[in-house]
Amino acid sequence: MKKNIPFFSLQRQYENMKEKLNLVIKDVLESQKFIGGNFVESFEKKFSCYTKTTHAISCNSGTNALWLALKALDIKQNDIVLTTPFSFISSSSEIVSLGAHPVFVDIDTKTFNIDIAKIETWIEKNTLYKENRLIEKRTGHPISGIIPVDIFGQCADYKKIKLIAEKYNLWIIQDSCQSIGAVDSQGKKAGTQANISCFSFYPTKNLGAFGDGGCCTTNNQFLAEKIIQLRNHGRKTHYNYTMYGINSRLDGIQAAVLNEKLNFIDDWNDKRRSIAKIYNEKLSNIDFIQIPESNNGKHVFHQYCINIKSNCLQRDEFIYQLNKMGIGTNIYYPKALTQIEFLNKDKRLKNNCPIAQNLTQTILALPIWPELKNEEVEYVCSCIKKVAKKFKIKQTGIKKETIIRL
Numbered sequence: 001m002k003k004n005i006p007f008f009s010l011q012r013q014y015e016n017m018k019e020k021l022n023l024v025i026k027d028v029l030e031s032q033k034f035i036g037g038n039f040v041e042s043f044e045k046k047f048s049c050y051t052k053t054t055h056a057i058s059c060n061s062g063t064n065a066l067w068l069a070l071k072a073l074d075i076k077q078n079d080i081v082l083t084t085p086f087s088f089i090s091s092s093s094e095i096v097s098l099g100a101h102p103v104f105v106d107i108d109t110k111t112f113n114i115d116i117a118k119i120e121t122w123i124e125k126n127t128l129y130k131e132n133r134l135i136e137k138r139t140g141h142p143i144s145g146i147i148p149v150d151i152f153g154q155c156a157d158y159k160k161i162k163l164i165a166e167k168y169n170l171w172i173i174q175d176s177c178q179s180i181g182a183v184d185s186q187g188k189k190a191g192t193q194a195n196i197s198c199f200s201f202y203p204t205k206n207l208g209a210f211g212d213g214g215c216c217t218t219n220n221q222f223l224a225e226k227i228i229q230l231r232n233h234g235r236k237t238h239y240n241y242t243m244y245g246i247n248s249r250l251d252g253i254q255a256a257v258l259n260e261k262l263n264f265i266d267d268w269n270d271k272r273r274s275i276a277k278i279y280n281e282k283l284s285n286i287d288f289i290q291i292p293e294s295n296n297g298k299h300v301f302h303q304y305c306i307n308i309k310s311n312c313l314q315r316d317e318f319i320y321q322l323n324k325m326g327i328g329t330n331i332y333y334p335k336a337l338t339q340i341e342f343l344n345k346d347k348r349l350k351n352n353c354p355i356a357q358n359l360t361q362t363i364l365a366l367p368i369w370p371e372l373k374n375e376e377v378e379y380v381c382s383c384i385k386k387v388a389k390k391f392k393i394k395q396t397g398i399k400k401e402t403i404i405r406l
Contacts, residue, residue, distance in 0.1 A: 003379050005367055007328030008204055012371035017260070024256040034252045043255040044215075046262055051180075051191035053217040055224035058250035059231050062177040062200025063090040065214040066147075067097065068248065069173045069196040072216075072226040075100050079144040080136055080349065082122070084114040085337040086356040087149040091175050092343050101141065101346055104338050106353040110293045112305075113156040114148050115355075119164055122351065134168040138348045145171040150179035150190055152332070153206070153272075153302035154294060158184060158193035171195045177214075180207050181269045183298035191217040196227070201258055206272070206302055207265050209254040271370035272301040275377050279304055279366065282381035286388045288313055303332055304368040307359065313391045315364060321390075325383040330365045 014021070028039055040058055048056035059065050075081070077099040083092055085104035092102035105122055108115045127134050127143060134143040146165060148156035158174070165172050174194035176182075182190040191197040201213035216227050229236055234245030276299070280291050288310035292299075308315050319329050336356040337343055344350055366380060 002326050003376060004326040005328060005372070005376050005380060007330050007365070007367050008369050009371070010203060010208070010369075013369075016371070017264075020260055021257060024260050025253055028252045028256050031252070035249055037252055039252040039259070040250055040255040043250070043259040043262075046259055047215060048217065050189075050262060050265075051197075051217050052189050053192055053197075054219045055217065055221070057216045057218075057224060057227045057231065058255065059214045059216065059248040060250060061212045061248075062198060062202065062214040063094060064231070064246070064248040065177075065198035065200070065216045066090055066094040066173065066175065067246070068227050068230050069198055069216055070094055070098055070100075071230050072223050073145065073171050073173070073195060075144055076142075078139075078141045080139075080141050081145050081147055082114075082119055082143065083147040084149050084151070084356070085353040086112055086333060086359065087151060087175070087337065088177070088333070089337065089340065089343075090177075091147055091149050092337050095147070096343055096345075100144070101349055102147075102337070102343055103136075103143075103349050104336075104344075104351050104353050104356075106351075106355045107151075107359070109355055111154055111156075111296065112151050112292075112359065113154065113296075114161075116157050116160040116164070119146070119161070123164070123168065129168065132169055134170065136349070139346065141349075143168070143170065145173060147173045147175055149175040149177075150182060152292065152305060153179045153182055153300035155179060155182050155184040155190055155193070155297055157296055158188075159186060162193075173198065177202075177205065178302035179300055180205070181265055181298075182300045185297045187297070192219070195220065196223055201254070206269060206300055207258065207261055210257050211251075211254055213250050213254045213258060214248075215250075268370040269300040271372075272304075272368055273299065275368050275370075275372060276301045276304050278374065278377045279368075279381065282378070283384060286384065288388065288391060289384070301368055303365045305332060305363050305365045308362045308364060310391070313387075315362060318364065318387060321387045322380075322383060325386075327380055327383055328367060331360075332363065332365050333360055336360050 044056045079100040081095045086107045095102045105118045172194035174197035176190040176197045177200035179190040197217045199215040201209040230245045231248040234243040236242045290307035338353050
C-alpha cells in the first residue's frame with residue numbers, strides 16, 4: 001500500500017509535546033519577559049552544561065552566530081579563511097560580509113567534511129610564513145583561520161585541524177549548526193573543539209525552535225564577553241557603546257521552547273541513528289548507492305544523504321520515482337560554494353574543488369526525522385529497491401536516455 005512520507009515534518013513532534021510547550025509559552029506571555037530575562041538565561045546555562053562548555057551565548061540565528069564569532073576573533077579586511085565548499089552558504093557568506101575572503105578546500109569523499117590533507121597541501125603550495133603570520137603568496141593577504149563544518153551531523157577531524165592551526169597560529173570556528181549532540185573520535189562533544197563554535201536552532205535542525213535562533217559556545221572568557229557585547233549593539237554597559245555591534249538576541253519564547261526540547265535531544269538523536277542503521281542495512285547492497293559513513297565518533301544524522309553513483313540512473317529520475325511512491329526527498333546541496341560568484345570575487349584565490357562540485361550532482365537526502373516509524377523507514381527502503389530493480393532492466397535492456405515510469 002502506498003504511504004505518504006514527507007521529507008521532513010514537525011507535526012508529530014508538536015503533537016507529542018503540545019501540552020508542555022503550550023505551558024512554557026504561556027509562562028513567557030504572562031511574565032512579559034520577551035527579550036532577555038530568566039528564560040534566555042536558563043536556556044544558555046542549560047545549553048552550556050549540555051555542550052560541556054564554559055559559555056553559551058544565544059543569538060537570533062546560526063548565521064549571526066558565525067558573524068559574531070568572526071567579529072569576536074577580530075577578522076580584518078582581506079583576511080583569508082580556509083573553509084569547505086560543501087555547506088549552507090552562511091559558513092562562507094559571513095566571511096565575505098566582513099570584507100574577508102573564503103578559500104575553499106575540497107572535501108573527503110567518505111564523510112563529505114573538509115579534507116585535512118588538502119588543507120595542508122594548499123598551505124604548502126600557496127603560502128609562506130612571515131613574522132608569525134601565514135601569508136598567501138599571490139595576494140599578500142594573511143590567512144587568519146579555519147571554519148570546518150560538521151556536515152550532516154558528523155564532526156570534522158578537529159584533532160588534525162588543531163595541529164595545523166597551532167602550527168600556523170590560526171584560530172578555528174566550528175560550524176556545529178547541524179551537529180548538536182555529536183561526539184568526535186576523542187569523545188568531545190560538538191561545540192567544544194574550537195575557539196568558538198556556532199549552532200543554529202532553525203526549526204528543521206535536530207534541536208529546533210519555533211522560529212530562528214542560534215548560539216555561540218566557547219571556553220574563553222574574553223571571547224564570550226566580546227560576543228555578548230557584539231550581539232547587543234556593541235554595548236558594554238547601559239548606553240555605553242564601545243564598538244560596532246548588531247541586534248542579535250534570542251527571544252524569550254524561543255528560549256523557553258528550546259529549554260524544553262533540550263530535554264529530549266539525546267533521545268531524538270538516538271532515533272536518528274537507529275533510522276540510519278536501518279537505511280545502512282537495507283541499502284548497502286544496492287550497487288548504485290553509496291551510503292554515508294560514520295567514522296569520526298558519534299554521528300547525529302541531521303541529514304541522511306546517499307550518493308547516486310551510476311551515470312545510467314539520473315538523480316531527477318530517481319527523485320521522480322520516489323515521489324510517485326509518496327516519498328519526499330531533498331538535495332543538499334545543489335551547488336558547491338565555489339560556484340557562487342560573490343563568494344569568489346578574487347580569482348587569484350579560486351581553488352578547484354571537483355569532489356564537492358561533482359557531489360552536488362549526485363547527492364540525495366532521504367527522510368530521517370525522529371518521529372518516523374520503523375515501518376515507514378522500511379517502506380522507503382522497499383521503494384528504493386523497486387527503483388533499483390527497474391534500474392537493472394534499464395542497464396541491460398534499454399538505453400539510458402529512455403525514462404521509465406513505474
